[in-house]
Amino acid sequence: MAELKPFKLPDVGEGLTEADILRWDVKVGDPVAVNQVLVEVETAKAAVELPAPFAGVVHAIHFEEGATVDVGTPIITIRVGEGEVAETAPATGPTADGGDLVPSPPVDGGAAADRPASAAERPAASKAGRESVLVGYGVSGERGRRRRRVAREEAPSANDAFGVTPGAHAANAVLPTGRAVLAKPPVRKLAKTLGVDLSNIVATGPNGSISRLDVEEAAKSEAPRRGSGSAPTAGAETRIPIKGVRKHTAAAMVASAFTAPHVTEFVTLDVSEMMALRERIAARREFRAVKVSPLLFVARAVLWAAKRTPIINSTWDESAGEIVVKHYVNLGIAAATERGLIVPNIKNADSLSLLELAESIGALTDTARAGRTSPADMAGGTFTITNVGVFGVDTGTPILNPGEAGILAFGAVRRQPWVVGTGEDERIEPRWVTQLAVSFDHRSVDGQQGSEFLADVAAVLRDPGLALL
Numbered sequence: 001m002a003e004l005k006p007f008k009l010p011d012v013g014e015g016l017t018e019a020d021i022l023r024w025d026v027k028v029g030d031p032v033a034v035n036q037v038l039v040e041v042e043t044a045k046a047a048v049e050l051p052a053p054f055a056g057v058v059h060a061i062h063f064e065e066g067a068t069v070d071v072g073t074p075i076i077t078i079r080v081g082e083g084e085v086a087e088t089a090p091a092t093g094p095t096a097d098g099g100d101l102v103p104s105p106p107v108d109g110g111a112a113a114d115r116p117a118s119a120a121e122r123p124a125a126s127k128a129g130r131e132s133v134l135v136g137y138g139v140s141g142e143r144g145r146r147r148r149r150v151a152r153e154e155a156p157s158a159n160d161a162f163g164v165t166p167g168a169h170a171a172n173a174v175l176p177t178g179r180a181v182l183a184k185p186p187v188r189k190l191a192k193t194l195g196v197d198l199s200n201i202v203a204t205g206p207n208g209s210i211s212r213l214d215v216e217e218a219a220k221s222e223a224p225r226r227g228s229g230s231a232p233t234a235g236a237e238t239r240i241p242i243k244g245v246r247k248h249t250a251a252a253m254v255a256s257a258f259t260a261p262h263v264t265e266f267v268t269l270d271v272s273e274m275m276a277l278r279e280r281i282a283a284r285r286e287f288r289a290v291k292v293s294p295l296l297f298v299a300r301a302v303l304w305a306a307k308r309t310p311i312i313n314s315t316w317d318e319s320a321g322e323i324v325v326k327h328y329v330n331l332g333i334a335a336a337t338e339r340g341l342i343v344p345n346i347k348n349a350d351s352l353s354l355l356e357l358a359e360s361i362g363a364l365t366d367t368a369r370a371g372r373t374s375p376a377d378m379a380g381g382t383f384t385i386t387n388v389g390v391f392g393v394d395t396g397t398p399i400l401n402p403g404e405a406g407i408l409a410f411g412a413v414r415r416q417p418w419v420v421g422t423g424e425d426e427r428i429e430p431r432w433v434t435q436l437a438v439s440f441d442h443r444s445v446d447g448q449q450g451s452e453f454l455a456d457v458a459a460v461l462r463d464p465g466l467a468l469l
Contacts, residue, residue, distance in 0.1 A: 001081050004059055004078075004079055005054060005077065005078050005079075005080055007077070007078060008073060008075070009069050009071050009073050009075050010050070010071065012048045016043050017070060018069060018071060019041040019042060019048075019068070019069060020043075020066065020068050020244050021063050021064065021065050021068075022039075022040040022047060022065065023065060024065060025037050025038060025040070026039075026058050027058065028059070028060060028061060029057065029058060031056070032052045032055060032057070032078060033052065034052055035051040037050070037051055038051065039076070042244045042245070042339065046375050046378065047339065047371045047372070052078065057079045058077075058079075061075075061076050062076060063075055065184070181198045181199055181201075181210065182205070183209060183210040184209070187210055191210075193239070194215060194219040195219075196219050198215075202214065244339065244340070245342060249341050252401070253399050255402055256401065256402045257399055260400055260441040260442075260443065262399065262439050262440075262442070263439065264439045265437065265438055265451060266437045267435070267436050267437075267454055267455070268434075269435075269458045270418050270420075270462060271434050271462065272431045272432045273462060273463055274462070275413065277297070278293075278294060278296075281354070290355070291361075295333075295385070295387050295410065296354070296361060297461060298385060298457070299361065299385060300357065300467065301456075301467070302385060302408055303349060304456070304457075304467050305453050305454075305456035305457045306329055306383060307350070308456050309452050309453040310327070311323070311325060311405065311444060311449050312405055312445055312450070313325065313405070313406070314326060315405065316443050323444045326382045328350060328351075329349050329383055330345040330348065330349065331346045331349035331381075331382075331383060331384075332344065332346075332381035332385070332404075333346070333364055333385055334385070334387070335364070335368035335369070338371070339371060342373055343384055344367070345378065345380065345381035345382075345384075346360045347380070381401060381403075383404060383405075383406050383408075384398075384401050384404060384406075384408070385407070385408050385409075385410060386407065386409050387410045388411060388412075389434065390412075393411060394414075395409055395437045397437060399439065400439055400440075400441060405445055406441070406445065407439050408437070408454075409436065409438075410436060411436065413433070413434045415431070416430070416431065417430060417431075418431035438450060
């Protein structure tokens with residue numbers, strides 16, 4: 001006997017209350033197997049793929065891509081039981097928990113080419129594929145293959161400013177000659193908001209589809225020229241919904257800024273010895289497969305200094321009336337991604353060798369940029385480094401991550417004139433110079449302690465040999 005089973009949005013993090021629907025991997029009528037990826041959602045902490053808890057046929061999809069859904073709300077209904085076939089038309093009526101079934105609306109024109117591939121259409125996943133994030137749904141017979149998220153991955157990343165681009169935009173242009181316009185729902189919505197006619201756009205996306213970047217460029221070309229005196233037209237402004245990672249980051253930063261009394265201190269230092277050591281280490285055989293960046297040595301210096309000033313690696317527990325000093329360092333590295341700022345952390349970073357630390361930073365960064373960071377990777381951080389230098393910025397006044405007592409901003413390393421030597425030997429030479437800024441929670445960290453910590457970090461970067469003491 002066939003039965004309709006709704007699948008409710010689970011809490012995939014630590015007390016999260018909502019998530020955004022990023023991408024459906026199935027459509028109404030598709031057969032699904034246990035642990036097959038149904039949908040990708042974005043929580044306040046990460047993007048997560050949700051697997052099917054039971055096998056059957058998709059009966060109804062209750063929310064479109066881009067919708068924000070509360071935890072515990074049915075997002076899809078699956079028909080289970082014998083005799084069910086893929087062609088069964090979705091019915092309407094109440095679900096098991098009293099909600100209404102809303103079948104997916106028909107798509108127009110060539111929109112079928114934009115929908116996620118069904119289970120039958122997807123090729124078998126390789127062993128290198130990633131398993132579903134959630135556990136407890138049984139053993140998966142195969143791993144779902146992640147589909148490319150066109151709208152998000154084609155938007156320019158922070159690295160574009162430094163010459164890291166996905167390729168020439170015009171070189172991949174595909175003219176929509178006499179066929180239906182291909183564009184995903186979020187792209188169509190953006191075009192409507194900006195007042196852009198999709199039929200007049202040159203498509204550069206996969207299979208001749210129109211990307212978000214195509215729409216944005218078309219909107220720019222149609223904008224009135226400066227000084228024309230005409231009133232702003234539709235598309236002169238873009239409204240970005242406050243949701244997902246951006247919403248969480250904003251709430252966390254406001255809570256931190258107005259809860260913990262921040263103190264920020266700065267230091268400018270000569271790191272020529274560190275840069276020379278970096279070149280020697282990068283040339284070693286065991287380090288050739290990893291990136292040996294200045295950030296690696298800053299991280300090492302922070303871990304060393306935190307052992308000399310343990311209070312910088314603590315938490316202010318208001319409810320218990322205690323300062324909790326951590327005897328381990330889960331080192332957070334702030335990462336700017338297309339989804340916003342996230343801070344995954346390296347667990348027990350203080351116990352790693354320099355090579356292991358380099359490997360961990362590389363894996364953390366690659367995972368963050370690919371949008372694969374899990375909620376567990378962002379939980380439990382004890383101290384954070386934010387590398388603003390990659391943007392050509394000298395320094396800043398970083399805001400503490402909630403629950404942490406310290407955060408260090410690492411600025412750009414520049415070749416600058418510097419006074420070296422003393423007395424009669426004093427002279428000006430070009431040296432590698434950078435700036436550091438540390439913010440700390442003045443409730444638990446005194447000014448002397450914060451200053452000693454920053455001085456120790458600077459000392460190791462000036463003379464890396466101090467770390468051997």
